[in-house]
């Protein structure tokens with residue numbers, strides 16, 4: 001069973017963002033499977049590298065959408081992204097050093113961060129981005 005099940009509750013209604021969120025969820029699920037199946041450090045490291053790259057490109061896309069829409073909490077939202085970018089960079093450094101231990105704890109953290117972020121933080125910009133806010 002996948003670590004994170006994609007449900008309608010996770011959808012923002014903004015096509016490009018939903019597609020990228022689905023891709024991120026899929027990567028976290030792959031990381032979970034690789035860790036659980038002991039698929040080997042190489043596979044785990046490959047997914048961590050890919051996740052690091054994809055998180056960063058996704059955040060840039062999301063930030064540009066928020067900024068262009070004139071979202072009033074853009075800087076607060078970006079600060080949360082910055083913290084997470086740094087966290088994923090550390091994860092990548094650990095992978096490079098061959099120090100990826102406690103994959104279970106790492107994937108649970110990623111699951112919690114992403115689902116909470118999508119459900120409670122990303123949700124807040126939807127009205128502004130879709131132009132429904134007066």
Ligand SMILES: [Fe+2]
Nearest residue numbers: 062117121122
């Ligand atoms: Fe976000």
